[in-house]
Amino acid sequence: MNAKRLTLILTAGAATAAVAYAQLGAYTQESLNSSATGRTFLEVLSDLNKYYLHPIDQEKLLRGAITGAIGSLDDQFTYYSEPADTAIDSENLNGEFYGIGVQLIAANSDGTGGKIDNVFRGGSAASAGVQIGDTFQKIGDEDVSTKKLNDIVRLVRGEKGTTVNVTFARDGKSYVVKMERQPVTIVSVEQTVLPGNIGYIALNTFYNAKVSEQFRAAVADMKKKNVKGLILDLRDNGGGLLNAGVDVADQFLQSGPVVSLRDRAGKTVVYGTAKPATTDYTGPLVVLVNKNSASASEVVSGALQDDARAKIIGEQTFGKGVAQTPIDGLPDGGKVAIVSNEWLTPKGRQIHKKGITPDVVVTDTRSTQPLNFTGGGLKAGDKVTLTVAGKPVTVTADKDGKFSYTGEAARPPRSAAQGEAVVDVNTDAILKAGLAQFK
Structure with missing residues (x-):
């Protein structure tokens, strides 16, 4: 086992990993046999294999046991990821893979299927004429119209320079294209300059190893343009790596703690401390949040609010104030994420299941409920x-x-150029309220 980091918010230390390994490793054949429940567990597995009418997929059975054990904790943030999903997750975290240059969303109401949400310039899909709204029907000869989204992603991605044949549907008609898998870099930061020379940076996720680098470049660009103020948009950002969250907050703070961690023994330690740097942005700052702003997004907005460095505008945030230790490199290639800490804002606020209350409360009007x-x-x-x-x-x-x-929900405006933000101040009440702070 290898606990590399407390992701989805926290980087893990070796001591935490050692404790987790020791506790999990305590469940040996001998220890299971020493309790009635343990013996029952082993006997049920044996009886299933002995008496069940149909052949049993042993891998599926044991993974079900793992999932059931974790599910007994009734903790949505402690989970097991199967090997295939872990591989996709690892590519997303690294921020690089070989693909066709598109963003996907589920095509069906049950979360299955795949539909093109954006096509990026310069990619194979753009060259092949793939358009937003096209749905995946087949990849090669395999029907994927009701496959899980991760299964579709796995089939589309592959080795550099290899090709993939995809059958798409558009307006009820099918067409087939052959595309070469090319390098794709996930760009999680989008930027533009708004009326009044106000800079705008949207950070879509902290779950990308390239976030800090991309965000620093965006801040440097805003400083070069000599913007009069800056809006940081963390709406719909569900979090990611804690060190990335600390790094983002540090670019606006000059000193003091950014976030503290508390373990189950009640011990609290400061995880990140802000330090002044010539690259910091020190001008007027507004942060936009909504009900989907979670985890590292709340770390950043909480730190900036406690320091009175920025005005927080929008909706009450999600309220994920705990951190997981991801233990990857499991024998089957999967990963388990275990909640192991809670985190506190610089003023000691615990926001789990509470969220952060904005300084100015405004309802997000960008999306309307479909009929x-x-x-x-x-x-x-x-x-x-x-x-x-x-x-x-x-x-x-x-x-x-x-x-x-x-009905299909209205699609928010998106740019085909990665890193370029597209906004509509007239239909975005939170953004409009943010701009008003600079008048």
């Missing part, structure tokens, strides 16, 4: 046609005579 309806009382297979926004929508009743419809 949806449900009904029943029909025969299986019956169709109902309703007029939605001037267009006919037909739904089919299921075997129980029920039907439902969910």
Whole structure:
């Protein structure tokens, strides 16, 4: 086992990893046999293999046991990741892989399938004419229309210079393209300059080893442009590496603690301390947050709020005030993330399940709830046609005579150039309130 870092917010020390290994390693055959529950566990596994009617996938059975053990903690932030998902996660964390240059979202309401959310200039997909909204039908000869999103990603990515054939659907018609896998760098920082010469930097995630480098470059660019103020947008940023969060906060703070960690014994230590640097941005600063701003985003906004360095504007944040130790390099290639610390703001605030209250509370207006309806009382297979926004929508009743419809949510504006931010002040109430702070 190798606990390299407390990600999703924290970098792990060797002592923490050693304790975790010792505790997990305590469950030997002998220790399981020494308790009634342990003996029951072993006997149930044996009986399943002996009596179950159908062949048993041993790997699936044991992974189910691992997932069940973790699930008994009733802690959404302690989890096991299977080897295939861990490999994709590792590529995302490194910020580099070989692919076709697109962003994907789920195509179906149950979270399956894949749909193009953005196509980046210079990539294979852009050269092949792939467009936003196209959905994956096949990769090679394999039907992926109902596959998990990570399965689709895994099939699309591959070795440098190899090719992949993808069948897409657009407006009900299919087309096939052959694309070469080329280097892709995940850019997690977007920037632009707003009216009044106000700089704008959106940080989409801290779960990217290149975040600190990309963010420093964006801040340096804003300083070169001599902006009169700066807006840091942390909306929908679910967190990531704690050291990246500390580094971002440090570029706006001159001194003092950024975040402290408390273990289960109650011991609290300062994890990050701000230090002055010539590269720091010292001008007026506003931070935008919403209900999806979590973890490292809350570390940054909490530190800047406690120091009165920035005005926090938006919605109450998510409230993830705990940190996980990821133990990767497990024998099966998977990873387990274990909640091992809680973190505190510089003034000692514990924000878990509470969040951070903005200095100015504003509702996020960028996305509206799509039209949806449900009904029943029909025969299986019956169709109902309703007029939605001037267009006919037909739904089919299921075997129980029920039907439902969910309209597609409006897609926020995105740039095809990585690192370039696209915003709409007129429809974005939080951004508008942020700009107003500089008047």
